[in-house]
Amino acid sequence: MKHTTKRARGAVIALSLAAVMTVAGCATAGGQPQAGPATEECPDGTTTLHGITSTSGYPLDSQIEWYTEANPCVTIEMQRVPFDQLGETISVQAAGGAPLDLIGYDGPWTKNYAALGVLAPLDEYIPEEFYDDVLPTTLAEHSWNEQVYSTGLQTSGIGLFYNKTLTDAAGIEVPTSLDEAWTWDEAHEAMLACQQGEPGSPEVWGLAGSRYGTGALNAWLPMLRGYGDPTAPEGSSAANTFAAISEDGLIVDGYLNTPEMIDGATAFQTLFQGDTAVSPQTPIPDSFLNGTACFDLDIPYLAGDLEEAGVDFEWGVAPVPHTVTPIVHTGSITVGVAARSENIEAAADVVVQISGQELAQRYAEEAGVLPVRNSVIDAIPTLHEAPMEIPVQQLREWGEPRPQTTSYLAYDQFVTDALADIAYGADPEQRLNQLVQELTPNLR
Secondary structure (H helix, E strand, O other), X not given: OOOOOHHHHHHHHHXXXXXXXXXXXXXXXXOOOOOOXXXXXXXXXXXXXXXXXXXXXXXXXXXXXXXXXXXXXXEEEXXXXXXXXXXXXXXXXXXXXXXXXXXXXXXXXXXHHHHOOOEOOOHHHOOOHHHHHEOHHHHHHOEEOOEEOOOOOOEOOOEEEEEHHHHHHOOOOOOOOHHHOOEHHHHHHHHHHHOEOOOOOOOEEEEXXXXXXXXXXXXXXXXXXXXXXXXXXXXXXXHHHHHOOOOOOOOOOOOOOOHHHHHHHHHHHHXXXXXXXXXXXXXXXXXXXXXXXEEEXXXXXXXXXXXXXXXXXXXXXXXXXEOOOOOEEOOOEEEEEEOOOOOHHHHHHHHHHHOOHHHHHHHHHHHOOEOOEHHHHHHOHHHHOOOOHHHHHHHHHHEEOOOOOOOHHHHHHHHHHHHHHHHOOOOHHHHHHHHHHHHHHHOO
């Protein structure tokens, strides 16, 4: 994993926000549609839409092909950049007046981009049935000021993959339903029991290192949020812990440093430190695929990797452990329409069609992803059997958007850094209080 210092990452965040603020200062509601010459097949002319997304982001080439087959008078040209460069590239290109129409980005950035005038609201183009069909977490993630800025294309959710060959050999009975899900204490005990070799450098780890690293917000913050309780009285420490940020997205003091959050961070640290360590501080690539890890917290894509690799062990997917409240983070790469596009209506049609029932189902079946529409989930039999059954049930029953704020880019980076430091041995209480002090000035 490429190493970037905290100071350098902070500079990237500042640069990206400054560039986007420039967009906000000169954003318009979009110009007049720009059409190419009329032809016999396209009497009203042709439209070329330009966009930017990550290397493997949306819309994918296959989705573009499906759309343009049905809409031959539209051409879509996407620039693709590495994901770790996407946020800054979007900001710089949009601020520089690049002719962007479509923007592929990470779903939790929606409120950032909506508030700063990068994205156009899409409600006037979205069919009414969408609102009753889409997962509530997706609708919440892609809304700002009661307007929807993306319809979502797929969502995410982490499952607890397990090497059944190893767990059976260790005499471990892994839960197979949500109501039997382990607590984190129970999961940690099972991981220690399954681990093989000396503490600190075992031959088989209890838990594979996250592909996102020890500080991954999407992999590890739910563990800490799960020490809270959304049903507790409003404003209580337990309720604030689960929320992990105030409702207006501006306050983290009393949310990220509550006693419950500190307890969660302390338990999180024990997964990486001392004789209780079950996961490497530096991820070992493909350790679960190679049979050298008993468990792995990962997204459903891992199921496809396992099947493609033809591994020589049995495996399955169990519910994610929790302590007080079950929770999995949702959200994934999505696509929206640039606010300054001169082809807003045409670009919105692309977004609506590729996220509609027909094309969304076609994509979900081919790619094995989790759709954001209930009708699509219901229509795909493989989502209701192993290995996808547990991730889908978690998505519907335990799914929560990542903490909602118009400063999500900063929130993500500062929290990720703090979690990584705690995994490496920093005092949990001191580091969470430091996190609050550092992050607060960056929330706006």
